[in-house]
Amino acid sequence: MSTVAVAKSSFGWVRDLVLTELGIVLDEGKDYLVESRLLPIVKREGLESIEALVLLLKTGRAPVALKRAVLDAMTTNETTFLRDTTPFEVLQTSVLPKLIEARRAKRKLRIWYAATSTGQEPYSVSMIINDHFPELLGWNLEQIGTDVSRHALDRAKAGRFSQLEVNRGLPAKLLIKHFKKEGQDWQLNDNIRKMIRLEEMNLNGAWPVITGTYDIVFIRNVLIYFDVPAKKKIMGRIYDLLAPDGFMFLGAAETTLNLDERFTRAEGGRGGCYKRAEPR
Numbered sequence: 469m470s471t472v473a474v475a476k477s478s479f480g481w482v483r484d485l486v487l488t489e490l491g492i493v494l495d496e497g498k499d500y501l502v503e504s505r506l507l508p509i510v511k512r513e514g515l516e517s518i519e520a521l522v523l524l525l526k527t528g529r530a531p532v533a534l535k536r537a538v539l540d541a542m543t544t545n546e547t548t549f550l551r552d553t554t555p556f557e558v559l560q561t562s563v564l565p566k567l568i569e570a571r572r573a574k575r576k577l578r579i580w581y582a583a584t585s586t587g588q589e590p591y592s593v594s595m596i597i598n599d600h601f602p603e604l605l606g607w608n609l610e611q612i613g614t615d616v617s618r619h620a621l622d623r624a625k626a627g628r629f630s631q632l633e634v635n636r637g638l639p640a641k642l643l644i645k646h647f648k649k650e651g652q653d654w655q656l657n658d659n660i661r662k663m664i665r666l667e668e669m670n671l672n673g674a675w676p677v678i679t680g681t682y683d684i685v686f687i688r689n690v691l692i693y694f695d696v697p698a699k700k701k702i703m704g705r706i707y708d709l710l711a712p713d714g715f716m717f718l719g720a721a722e723t724t725l726n727l728d729e730r731f732t733r734a735e736g737g738r739g740g741c742y743k744r745a746e747p748r
């Protein structure tokens with residue numbers, strides 16, 4: 469017989485912590501998730517149970533790093549290269565050509581990846597830029613990737629991917645051109661890896677590393693985890709920092725509908741691409 473390893477009160481405490489700190493909603497019945505994500509921490513810390521971990525955190529005497537580790541463990545870092553394909557096609561065939569035309573005089577382009585995870589998304593775009601828009605490499609091209617998960621960011625910074633990870637979405641041509649086999653893994657070449665600046669940042673807090681306006685914002689497959697007030701707040705902040713002719717990409721299951729009507733679908737709504745609506 470299976471036993472529930474997370475007491476209701478501990479689940480409630482973790483759920484409140486994750487909502488307050490990250491804006492992430494853990495629905496009732498997600499105790500299995502709390503269990504599977506926190507048990508490795510319980511073991512590592514030599515604690516007896518999740519209850520003991522929660523109790524320690526509740527005292528306020530736990531090291532900051534432990535709370536951070538718990539929050540990090542509760543994030544879902546699922547991602548793939550060229551995830552969903554269409555957004556990257558829209559980017560390559562329409563969005564980048566338009567922005568290059570519009571920014572040709574200033575030769576400056578800024579892209580923000582707001583939930584970078586382990587890096588597959590920004591590195592997919594960087595390979596597209598390198599292979600199809602070499603002109604941009606001579607511009608002031610700023611690409612910043614942020615995520616609240618230090619664990620995911622460390623992996624992104626390393627640019628080292630398993631066979632399984634490169635098998636998911638990455639065409640063989642790109643693998644051979646941009647990676648080197650190292651043992652069981654594939655190491656991304658430095659010219660692509662260095663195109664992205666990676667910073668730890670909580671979307672549900674201050675955004676110290678995000679300054680000025682951005683031409684493209686990728687915020688894909690992260691808002692789905694947030695409650696409506698958090699989604700609205702983040703959408704509003706992105707609206708304010710998006711260039712008037714800039715583009716925002718959302719995940720396939722995400723929309724601005726009922727969250728911020730100042731956005732409108734762009735490029736025929738393909739690939740979750742949005743822009744600022746014309747003022748009425």
Ligand SMILES: C[S@@+](CC[C@H](N)C(=O)[O-])C[C@H]1O[C@@H](n2cnc3c(N)ncnc32)[C@H](O)[C@@H]1O
Nearest residue numbers: 490543545547583585616617670671688689690
């Ligand atoms: C499912 S991944 C999406 C990765 C990528 N954008 C994609 O679409 O493939 C979601 C990412 O959002 C991050 N995340 C969750 N809550 C966050 C928050 N409050 N602030 C910043 N990043 C957060 C997680 O750490 C995770 O890496």
